[in-house]
Amino acid sequence: MQTKEINGYTHIRYEGQTFPKEEMLTRSREFYEFMDKRRSVREISSKPVDEQIIENIIQTASTAPSGAHKQPWTFCAISSSSIKSQIREAAEKEEYDSYHGRMSDRWLKDLEPIGTDWHKPFLEKAPWLIVVFKKVYEVADGDKANNYYVNESVGIACGMLISAIHHAGLVTLTHTPSPMNFLSKILERPANERPFLLLPVGHPEVPTYVPDLERKSLNDVSVFFK
Numbered sequence: 533m534q535t536k537e538i539n540g541y542t543h544i545r546y547e548g549q550t551f552p553k554e555e556m557l558t559r560s561r562e563f564y565e566f567m568d569k570r571r572s573v574r575e576i577s578s579k580p581v582d583e584q585i586i587e588n589i590i591q592t593a594s595t596a597p598s599g600a601h602k603q604p605w606t607f608c609a610i611s612s613s614s615i616k617s618q619i620r621e622a623a624e625k626e627e628y629d630s631y632h633g634r635m636s637d638r639w640l641k642d643l644e645p646i647g648t649d650w651h652k653p654f655l656e657k658a659p660w661l662i663v664v665f666k667k668v669y670e671v672a673d674g675d676k677a678n679n680y681y682v683n684e685s686v687g688i689a690c691g692m693l694i695s696a697i698h699h700a701g702l703v704t705l706t707h708t709p710s711p712m713n714f715l716s717k718i719l720e721r722p723a724n725e726r727p728f729l730l731l732p733v734g735h736p737e738v739p740t741y742v743p744d745l746e747r748k749s750l751n752d753v754s755v756f757f758k
């Protein structure tokens with residue numbers, strides 16, 4: 533294998549995949565069309581999902597780029613009914629308060645088309661919950677060392693997690709109960725880990741209904757400088 537030394541560290545040759553121009557066009561369009569079919573689904577069935585599928589999905593997320601390659605994340609995968617019930621109970625308590633006073637009228641109005649409320653049955657019904665924690669700092673030899681670009685890194689990993697879930701033919705939803713420190717307690721996470729996102733994962737109920745939303749056009753979301 534060809535290698536190169538940089539600052540005394542070995543760099544290995546990058547063997548990326550390349551494709552002919554026509555194939556690149558097809559691949560990029562087909563991937564867009566596939567990703568455009570992803571929807572946030574709140575009606576998740578209780579049909580089981582093999583643990584190995586969840587492992588593969590988490591490993592995919594953990595390939596995400598991160599500040600100084602610190603991979604500042606922990607993915608807690610939960611199929612235990614009793615832990616799911618504890619999470620639902622605590623999340624609904626927070627959500628009840630949010631929907632009854634903590635969220636602004638404008639926020640509640642913006643959520644009307646989506647049809648959410650404080651009830652979160654999917655937290656118990658979905659075969660798996662994945663709770664993503666960000667590692668704000670590492671502890672080495674009793675010393676704390678801050679990680680870099682933690683929110684960006686973990687945000688990217690979550691995007692890849694969601695893509696991997698969709699690619700496996702499953703559905704999810706980015707659930708953000710606020711505040712969510714109850715997750716650290718229930719899952720007994722160390723002090724350097726903070727809850728980032730909670731994703732129920734499973735098969736959709738049949739039939740399932742989702743809001744009739746439109747995505748912004750390419751023109752609305754991009755500016756090209758040529």
Ligand code: IYR
Binds near residue numbers: 649707708709710
């Ligand atoms: N966290 C609440 C409220 C909520 C907020 C946004 I922004 C959404 O896009 C959807 C819901 C909940 O999960 O219901």
